[in-house]
Amino acid sequence: MTSPAAQDYLKAIYKLSRDRSAATTSGIAARLRVAAGSVTGMLKRLAEQGYVEHVPYYGARLTEEGEREALRTIRRHRVLEAFLVQQLGYTWDEVHEEAERLEHAASDELIDRMAKVLGEPREDPHGHPIPARGRAFIEEPLPTLADLEEGRSAVLRRVTHEDPEALRYLAGLGLVPGARLTLHERAPFGGPLRLTVEGEERLLGHELSRVLEVEPLDQVTAKGDENDG
């Protein structure tokens, strides 16, 4: 059985090792706002219990069982967020903290019932896919708005941020999952981006552009097209 703290670590390792191959001690520490020494201690315990492979001074990766456990927690979190928004009138900026606590207390049975009431939702309110119960799952990464070429259009798919203030700000700009946007230009040296969101011209700092995952749309040339018509 995994404790709430252990579940948080497994989630963090899962998320960190989607990019890199192994999660580093300092990465986990930063994500969980915990001292580095605490992380080493927990990794040792998780390794003993078979949830993690820990190579000292290198990093940690999840075992199969650890990944299963992480995905169970992520599923609980995301179903909870969806339920809070759709059934209880929460807004997308209010749900993270609540779900963060409930995910450790809710049974899988409860989560399944919630999912059923919601019609087996595929995504949480921030656009993140919800793993199905007990099934393998790969969250394929999307490019962020910071990666998008100038002049390209895209659909905003996921918002990778938890801060309520930031989320409210983004919603105020129309930047919610599903929004259609066009990037006009990006100022150099991490300067702001100029873009159109659902027809409105907007400015956005570079920092925030990195938390917006987008699905680029097929190039549509403005003046006449160059492939067969």
Next chain:
Amino acid sequence: MTSPAAQDYLKAIYKLSRDRSAATTSGIAARLRVAAGSVTGMLKRLAEQGYVEHVPYYGARLTEEGEREALRTIRRHRVLEAFLVQQLGYTWDEVHEEAERLEHAASDELIDRMAKVLGEPREDPHGHPIPARGRAFIEEPLPTLADLEEGRSAVLRRVTHEDPEALRYLAGLGLVPGARLTLHERAPFGGPLRLTVEGEERLLGHELSRVLEVEPLDQVTAKGDENDG
């Protein structure tokens, strides 16, 4: 801030001191299935934090703040039980354990939203009254079926039991809150009770009769009445 464990202790003390004036160490230990020494330790901590007055070798009672805290937890628990049954299709025997975990993770905000969706319910699925947020509250005790005089009729109001098996058994006999019943006779020495529940004749062990709280109905004399007519 009270920890989950502390909340469990406060709840236990609240429930134990509704009968007696102070909760005893062994009473709390039995209720929480914890060693007596653990209770003494926790009482000391709770007393330091001002939730409890502890007189060694005598017992503990809640301070005003402790009672407030206990009632908040009880409200959370009962709203959760009601929500699980009414919105998520749980049966009354399945909800206790789930609510027992969620009550420590759910915010008061969430509970209020759930209560609102349910139309501010007054009682949980077992008939226990739900304290209103932040308001004083007295759970006036009712007599149990074990106290009822032979020949009297009553309405079953509350079922004070958590065991799923027992609850299913009781439901099978029609013994759910709101059921109308008549006690015909009680066998001596803790023997079974013979009663009619919603028109069906039933037998019930003495043990279980003590967890059924009833509201006796006005005496209706079978053959002609003796007061003015």
Next chain:
DNA sequence: CGAGAGGATTTGGCAAGACTAAAAAAAGGA
């Protein structure tokens, strides 16, 4: 009144998790 009996408390241990400070290892720069 004195002696038990039975609860209650104290003591000593353990495990989880967190922190800080210091030691060790890895990485990077000149």
Next chain:
DNA sequence: TCCTTTTTTTAGTCTTGCCAAATCCTCTCG
């Protein structure tokens, strides 16, 4: 390569809660 910086780990401490065993109160009965 060597020396400095950064990162990790180790070591020691704290708090919360739990247990078991030993001790201590209290109350009742003879």
